[in-house]
Amino acid sequence: MQFDRNELTLFVTDDGSYTLKHPAFPETYHSKFGAVTEAITVFLENSQVNNRLQQGLPTHVLEIGFGSGLNFLLTASCAKQHQCDLSYTAFENRLPPMSIIVELLNKNTTDCDNEIEALQRTLSHPPVIKASVNRYSTLTMINTDVRTYEMPGNTFDAIYLDAFSVSQNPQLWQSHFLKALHGTLKPGGTLATYSVNRLFKDALTAAGFDWKKLPGPAGKREVIVATAGC
Numbered sequence: 001m002q003f004d005r006n007e008l009t010l011f012v013t014d015d016g017s018y019t020l021k022h023p024a025f026p027e028t029y030h031s032k033f034g035a036v037t038e039a040i041t042v043f044l045e046n047s048q049v050n051n052r053l054q055q056g057l058p059t060h061v062l063e064i065g066f067g068s069g070l071n072f073l074l075t076a077s078c079a080k081q082h083q084c085d086l087s088y089t090a091f092e093n094r095l096p097p098m099s100i101i102v103e104l105l106n107k108n109t110t111d112c113d114n115e116i117e118a119l120q121r122t123l124s125h126p127p128v129i130k131a132s133v134n135r136y137s138t139l140t141m142i143n144t145d146v147r148t149y150e151m152p153g154n155t156f157d158a159i160y161l162d163a164f165s166v167s168q169n170p171q172l173w174q175s176h177f178l179k180a181l182h183g184t185l186k187p188g189g190t191l192a193t194y195s196v197n198r199l200f201k202d203a204l205t206a207a208g209f210d211w212k213k214l215p216g217p218a219g220k221r222e223v224i225v226a227t228a229g230c
């Protein structure tokens with residue numbers, strides 16, 4: 001299922017960056033307190049992806065919920081900055097229209113024109129899109145319900161779990177799905193997310209993760225980072 005262009009609007013957040021909002025839906029795609037701030041702290045930093053790229057370690061990221069592509073673009077920009085290879089696999093079952101993705105990404109970044117053009121060229125070819133967006137970063141975007149996909153074992157260094165909340169996308173926060181995510185991480189790999197929901201934390205434990213709380217960005221006292229045991 002896809003959105004019509006005028007079903008989604010750009011929403012300015014407290015750090016001046018933009019996210020997407022559906023008028024009839026209670027949640028925005030990123031935090032209202034700062035979209036770019038949330039993407040950088042909760043996903044790039046807490047997952048250690050930022051550190052890995054800085055250290056020159058080629059990194060394979062899995063994202064659950066590609067949405068506007070903001071987490072992806074900031075990660076690809078980080079890979080370019082550190083001249084380190086990034087392989088990024090993302091799932092999305094309701095891709096926003098390309099025109100609003102491009103508008104949002106152009107508003108939120110200054111050094112990613114080539115990457116946005118590459119996305120614009122390739123994202124209109126579902127169901128599986130492969131794009132090389134800069135010299136270091138490749139995106140595989142799988143336009144399907146992630147629950148129907150059989151995850152490969154021992155593949156990813158980090159997961160960004162960025163579905164809508166437990167109340168909107170309950171199955172993506174339950175132990176059955178989290179076990180599949182645990183199995184697809186390399187030993188010691190990390191899962192980063194914004195949710196601290198109690199049932200989700202219990203499900204992480206049941207799925208075999210070690211997890212801890214970290215201070216959240218503005219508007220969120222704590223967030224979670226989980227590790228797949230070695």
Ligand SMILES: C[S@@+](CC[C@H](N)C(=O)[O-])C[C@H]1O[C@@H](n2cnc3c(N)ncnc32)[C@H](O)[C@@H]1O
Nearest residue numbers: 065066067068069070071092093145146163164
């Ligand atoms: C919070 S938004 C993601 C924001 C995104 N990471 C970004 O950088 O803009 C959650 C996304 O998860 C997607 N989603 C929800 N359930 C899904 C499922 N079962 N399979 C794939 N994607 C799903 C939604 O369509 C939505 O785009």
